[in-house]
Amino acid sequence: MTSLLEEKAVGALVGSAVGDAIGGAVEGWTPEAIRERHGGWVTGIVGPWYDEWRTARPIAPYHKGDGHITDDTLMTHALVEVYDERRTHLDAYAVAESLVPKMVSGPRWVPELETEALLLQRVFLAEKWLVARLHYGHVDPREAGVGNIVNCGAAMYMAPVGIANAGDPAGAYAEAVDVAGAHQSSYGREAAGVFAAAVAAAMVPGVTAAAVVETAVGLAKDGTRRAVEAVAEAASGVTDWEQAIPLLRKAIAPYDTVGPDYRDQSLDARRPSRTKAIEELPVALGFVLVAEGDVRRAVLGGTNYGRDADSIASMAGAIAGALNGSSGVPQDWAEDVATASRTDLVRPGQVMASVAADLHASDARRWAHRTEVLETLTR
Template identity: 50%
Template sequence: MLGGAIGDALGAATEWRSPEEIRARYGAPITDFAPPFLPFEETGRLKGDGHVTDDTLMALALCRAILKKGSHLDAYDMATYFVDELVEIPVWVPEWQREMLLLERVFYPEKYLFLRLRLANAEPRQGGIGNMVNCGAAMYAAPIGLMNAGDPANAYRRAIDMFSAHQESYGLEAAGLMAAAVAAALHPDATYERVIETVIDLAKDGSRHAIVALTEAARTAPTEDLAAYLRAVMEPFDTVKGSVANYKRVGHYPSREHSIEELPIALAYLVIARGAFRPAVLGAANYGRDADSIAGMV
């Protein structure tokens, strides 16, 4: 959880920036918590200086929901214990420097939990159907891996069941794989290679193809223009095309051929760093794009 929060806070300052913009703003790739890319006076938000984002806040909310139930959660529990965390209990949001409902902070695909599970009273196992397919479930799936430490297959199954209330298609698959990766990393004999192998063994469809492609490419990655190299490998699997400054939003639609970007890129940086946390998480933060989620998954 702490490692995820560190990655989230590192990537907050560089989120949706290109590597070129990051170097221009900070004079070099960041090597520690960086000040906000834009000043608070201009944006009204403190994205930087070590402040976590909704990724960490959602993971903490999930932990509280698990503790309230006192056991594993399923899709039905998401409709009760977890939605309450979104809409009933104000939390301190560092970016905004005030207490607010978590529902107010999260992106629209996470608000969908409230729409589907509370307002529409959808069958919880079908709650994620129709949502924008993105990394929104994977970004807070780590606690499920912790709850199934050393048992990645069970972590995957439980996460797929639970997060069906939130996501579908490759967004749901990524949540299962993120939980599995954390569980695999907690095995007594874990190595980064075994974590990668475990995730690939469990992965399906486009998610599997993307993770295989990115982790293989990472083994021969250049030292120069690394982010551009990884992005070129990832782009065929991503429904959002183009650079940060000029991308084509094809649509976050369900697909058996596509994948979220964040998890394959995070695993690629893990391979490049040979399992070492600091270079992996800093590499992910300097990748830009959805940097807080990518670095938070490392």
């Protein structure tokens, strides 16, 4: 690595990818079912839940497990490509003009399909919404997220926004909320902003996990803020991720619309609300606290929590990876996931470090101009 910025940017995106790949193998299941299936807690890369994964339900036809990244990482890397091409801060229009075309053209390797395919062919229905609304519907990008189910779909790929705004959590929050407006509304959009802010805060040299969560709470609004506060309180004093699993689930339950049975969601699931929150981000922040910022423990906590395990472990891995840098991400995990997924996990972080440096330079010029103008106006 050529700089601490690059070290942390790579750590964030590699940490995110390994969390995604490890958590993806047990997505949708309970902690009890996970332990029964694997003969104890998952402690690293495991195989698919069903041996006959192509025809098994409810996760066919994706080859989850075996170190394969999921749509969380595929969307993250696509957003990195947009930043690399534009070299500017992004907004909802960038999603319509640059990200959506990447979803519908140019096949890329999709590990879970074991073939090259369009990104559109892998993402969940809530992400296909982007194509339906923006590519076919020509909806105003700033409003296109309204009407979509409210989930973690936009938040799951916002780590690059945090890196682009390294050291400026408020700027990351604002940019992510704008970008996510093309995809999500309500607490799904809010979570995207808070997650990006947490990554931006974690990029600060010497910052602690507790300080990152405090920053997230300070920027979060409505139910998302209260959910993060509740989970942080439940995590207080707990350093064992196994012990933390039921505590964090109990803390998030009042704010989670999905309900206790992840595969049989409540009638209020995914509806807009000012009092609710997605489950994934607060729980991910909780595991970062419990793990004291350690990547391995944060990812294992998010994985064995079950439910939307890939997104929880991915978000936890991104924040902890930014805290520690690439050297803090277990190298055996990083190498095995990269090999299994046939994907360069390091290059996206290097690209985002370069983008962040360019954006800092352009921001500095902009603020220098504003300072000059204000000094003239106030003489």
